Amino acid sequence: DGGITQSPKYLFRKEGQNVTLSCEQNLNHDAMYWYRQDPGQGLRLIYYSQIVNDFQKGDIAEGYSVSREKKESFPLTVTSAQKNPTAFYLCASSPLLGNQPQHFGDGTRLSIL
Amino acid sequence: DAKTTQPTSMDCAEGRAANLPCNHSTISGNEYVYWYRQIHSQGPQYIIHGLKNNETNEMASLIITEDRKSSTLILPHATLRDTAVYYCIVRTLRGGSQGNLIFGKGTKLSVKP
Numbered sequence: 001d002g003g004i005t006q007s008p009k010y011l012f013r014k015e016g017q018n019v020t021l022s023c024e025q026n027l028n029h030d031a032m033y034w035y036r037q038d039p040g041q042g043l044r045l046i047y048y049s050q051i052v053n054d055f056q057k058g059d060i061a062e063g064y065s066v067s068r069e070k071k072e073s074f075p076l077t078v079t080s081a082q083k084n085p086t087a088f089y090l091c092a093s094s095p096l097l098g099n100q101p102q103h104f105g106d107g108t109r110l111s112i113l
Numbered sequence: 114d115a116k117t118t119q120p121t122s123m124d125c126a127e128g129r130a131a132n133l134p135c136n137h138s139t140i141s142g143n144e145y146v147y148w149y150r151q152i153h154s155q156g157p158q159y160i161i162h163g164l165k166n167n168e169t170n171e172m173a174s175l176i177i178t179e180d181r182k183s184s185t186l187i188l189p190h191a192t193l194r195d196t197a198v199y200y201c202i203v204r205t206l207r208g209g210s211q212g213n214l215i216f217g218k219g220t221k222l223s224v225k226p
Contacts, residue, residue: 004156033213042200042216043157058213090156092214099145099164102214104156 003027006091006105012113013078013085021076021108023091029103030096032074036060037088037107046089049074050096078110086112116140117201122221125195131188133220135201138182144205146177147214148186150197150222157200157216160186191224198222 004025013019025032031050035043045058049068063082068074074093078085088109092102118136125131137146145164149157161168161175163184168175174187188195200219 006156035216040218042218043214044216045213048213088154092156099162101147101149101159101162103159106156107154109154 004091004093004103004105006089006108008108009106011108011110013110014113016080018077018079019110021078021089021091021110023074023076023105025072025074025091025093027093027103028071029093030071031094031102032068033092033094033102034058034064034066034074034076035090035092037090043090046076085110116144116203116215117217119199119201119217119220121218122223124223124225125188125191127193127224127226128190131186131191131195131222131224133186133188133199133201133222134183135186136183137201137203140181140203141205144203146175146184147202147204148173148175149200149202149216150195151200151219152197160199191222193224193226196222196224
């Protein structure tokens, strides 16, 4: 089935450690997005990419980095500079043009040890 | 900031219609209304979207007022599995390409037996 796969489902990070969250899609979508969700809150945009080898900062990009080397993959690295990384991270994808909706993966929950 | 206003929570009896309101009084002519829902610890699920006409699909109906300042999502026969947080989002298409989703806190719908 077509869809978005995020891995791992749960991730633990030690203080001062970088971690990378995986996001893969087989929907042939040009655009991909990373959101962060804190308990009881809506989603906030971290980074997005509309084309391979190009990406833009969202509202809360500090302490995060991304790459887009392939159309189907958009990994997110949570760096040690992110002082409050504990959250639920969601990846989404969509066609670039038109009004078709974004589709989401099932998320990765990151916790600090 | 989110451009929509939704009640914090609502209850609905199982088997009855659930009507979820959304106010988007500052919506502009090129902005679509999207509805997503999120079940705990899962990614948001797309439900329906529209511009100015009422829309219906296998999941729900979307009723948009003539002045487009508010809308209602209707789940015709709510089941216990419809218990979730429902997000109403307005989104701009900029030059044909998609604008980012801005999530508010949504409405927590509880379907009761």
